[in-house]
Amino acid sequence: MSVTLEVIRKMQVIRLGLIGSGFMGRTHALAAHSVGLVFPSTAKLECELLADCDSQAAAENAGLLGFRRSTGDWRELVTDPQVDVVDICTPNHLHYPMAKAALENGKHVFCEKPLALLPEESRELAALAAARDCVTMVGFNYVKNPVITLAADLIERGEIGQLRHVRGTHVEDYLADPLREGGWRTQQSLAGLGALGDLCHVLSLTQRLVGEPGAVCADFQTVIPERPDGPVENEDQVHALLRFDCGAIGTIECSRIAWGRKNGLTLEISGSEGTLYFDQERQNELWLYRADGDERQGFRRILLGPDQPDYAAFCPAPGHGLGFNDLKVIEMRDLVAAIVLETPAWPDFAAAARIDAVTAAMAESYHRSGWVNVNRAATEDSEAQ
Ligand SMILES: NC(=O)c1ccc[n+]([C@@H]2O[C@H](COP(=O)([O-])OP(=O)(O)OC[C@H]3O[C@@H](n4cnc5c(N)ncnc54)[C@H](O)[C@@H]3O)[C@@H](O)[C@H]2O)c1
Numbered sequence: 028m029s030v031t032l033e034v035i036r037k038m039q040v041i042r043l044g045l046i047g048s049g050f051m052g053r054t055h056a057l058a059a060h061s062v063g064l065v066f067p068s069t070a071k072l073e074c075e076l077l078a079d080c081d082s083q084a085a086a087e088n089a090g091l092l093g094f095r096r097s098t099g100d101w102r103e104l105v106t107d108p109q110v111d112v113v114d115i116c117t118p119n120h121l122h123y124p125m126a127k128a129a130l131e132n133g134k135h136v137f138c139e140k141p142l143a144l145l146p147e148e149s150r151e152l153a154a155l156a157a158a159r160d161c162v163t164m165v166g167f168n169y170v171k172n173p174v175i176t177l178a179a180d181l182i183e184r185g186e187i188g189q190l191r192h193v194r195g196t197h198v199e200d201y202l203a204d205p206l207r208e209g210g211w212r213t214q215q216s217l218a219g220l221g222a223l224g225d226l227c228h229v230l231s232l233t234q235r236l237v238g239e240p241g242a243v244c245a246d247f248q249t250v251i252p253e254r255p256d257g258p259v260e261n262e263d264q265v266h267a268l269l270r271f272d273c274g275a276i277g278t279i280e281c282s283r284i285a286w287g288r289k290n291g292l293t294l295e296i297s298g299s300e301g302t303l304y305f306d307q308e309r310q311n312e313l314w315l316y317r318a319d320g321d322e323r324q325g326f327r328r329i330l331l332g333p334d335q336p337d338y339a340a341f342c343p344a345p346g347h348g349l350g351f352n353d354l355k356v357i358e359m360r361d362l363v364a365a366i367v368l369e370t371p372a373w374p375d376f377a378a379a380a381r382i383d384a385v386t387a388a389m390a391e392s393y394h395r396s397g398w399v400n401v402n403r404a405a406t407e408d409s410e411a412q
Contacts, residue, residue, distance in 0.1 A: 039367050042075035044110035044134075046101045046125060048088035051116040051139050051166065052077075056092035058355035059114075065340050065353075066360045070367045078104040105129040112137060112162075112366065118211040119218050123148040126163075126376075130155045135162040137362050141227055142379040144219035146387040146402065149380035156376045162365045164358070164372040165379035167231035169292060171357040173335035173349070174313045178296075178303050179236055181315065188300030188318075193237050193269070193277030197226035197292045198285035202263065208256040212283075221249070221261030223386050226281040230382045231374060232294050232305075233269075233277070239381060240269040240277075244398045245389035250284055267389050290351075302326075311348040 043059050045052055059074050074094045079085040082099030089097035098104055101121075105113055105128045113129035115122055115138040123143040129136045130152065142165050143149040156163045169175065181187065202209060211217040218224060233240070245267035252259050264282040271277065275296075285291065292307035304314040304326065311331040331338050332345030337357050341349060365372035374382075384401050392399040 039070045040073055041070060041363060041366055042073050042109055042111045043114055044076040044078070044104045044107060044112065045074070045092070045094065045114045045116065046078045046104060046121075047116035048077060048079050048084070048092060049116065052079075052088070053092060054352060054355050055114050055116055055137070055166075055359070056094070057352055058359040060093060061352075061356045062359040062363060065356050068363070068367075070363050072359070072363055075109050076104050076107055101125055102128065105134060106132050111135060112362070115139060119224065120144055120216060123152065126152050127155065130159050130161050130163075133159060133161065135362075135366055136376075137164045137166070137359075138376075138379075139166040140231075140379065140382075141219065141224050141386065142376060142383055146380065146383045149376070149383040150404070153376040153380040162362070162372050163376040164362045164365070165374050165376065166355075166358065167228055167374050167379070167382075168351070168354040168358050169228050169307060170231050170235045170374065171337075171354045171361070172307075172310055173337045173357075174305060174310065174329075174331055175232065175235060176337065177313055177329065177331075177335060178305060181303060181313075182236060182296070182298075186301060186315070186317070187296065187298035187303055190237055190271075190273050190275040190296060190298045192295075192297040193233055193271065193275055194295040195229040195233055195277065195293065196280045197229040198280060198282040198288040199226065199291060200284065200286045200288055202251070202254075202283040203286045205251045205253075206255060209254045209259055210256065213254060213259040213261060214257075215260040218261060220386055220390065221259075222263055222281045222283040223247075223265045223389060224261070225283060226292075227382055227386055228292055229279055229281065229294065230385055231378075232292070233271075233279070234374070234378065234382060236294070236296060237271050237275055237277070238273045239403065240271050240385055240401060242270045242398050242400050243385060243388050243392050244268045245392045247390065247393040265389065265393075267392070269385075310350075311346075 077089040077094040078101040085097035112135040247262040250263045266280045295304045301317040313329045314326040316326045333339035388399045388401040
């Protein structure tokens, strides 16, 4: 399922150009420095160039994050001949122009989610990447959790039978306090969607485990219309009904105002033979209920251990646990492996464009007050490795 770098025999140096050094920029830098230690390989990822808003911030952050050079202009980074991969960790509205320019210059691109503000922009980027033969990946890190890989294996082996129902949430409380500034996240021109755009990770989990939804019906709400830094221009909470191609139906909730929920990314999938349950706040556990035994047995907790190769790479002892940053290291491993092996990475721009098509359909559904079919044109050709 996932690629291991041990099979790589080709010596290769891959030079990373990182744009943005906020929350995600630091996380990506940490992953770039760690990946060679956790997953020994003949491929070497080097932190070459860092771009930020201005040259002073870029120089300071390049020093802190261990990059050789810095620039205050991202356009220099995407054309720099010493950069092989452009890694985009900026606010959402910059993803499209940066990724487009990087692809046009023949760079591989790792971009944070969501891929773009508009579904047609995402589709255009996916088509451009395919035409240029560039490796692309989007930062849906939670699908890299070995627990999710295990869940996919169990589903594939038929352990919970035919999939019938999906209940997904990604609820947090980072904007529950009305006195908290929204920053770029509450401005439509910078963020696009609100809670749904930020927390669309739940759709990457359903994409991995259940497949694509063909139709959606959603409700959006902005609960706190004004914050200290200005009006709130996108939604605080969303819920939606989904009809999946596999026949299952389901619900999705996203909220940035759910007090007490810090990373409430959960997924419960019920099938004809049992149910799987996952909660990111307890990311080392998968819960399985099988209908073939004594019904009083309840759910069985499967604790992540070294029998999962991506866990073993970090730790030989079971139950010690992986964390959020470890998922970013696994993600970076998959990116490096795809570049060296000249295979597609996953989730690539095509997969991310399909997620953007689902969120756009949800927004349209809310505005039209009814069911909307998801427009998946030109984004059908990638699948999980
Ligand atoms: N995968 C995840 O779990 C996850 C988590 C948080 C954020 N994200 C995504 O990561 C992206 C960044 O989010 P963040 O929380 O790191 O934001 P942030 O505000 O913490 O950091 C943004 C960075 O981009 C830089 N930047 C802004 N404009 C720039 C420009 N014109 N040129 C160069 N640099 C520029 C800022 O200076 C800053 O360093 C967003 O798309 C967000 O949706 C993903």
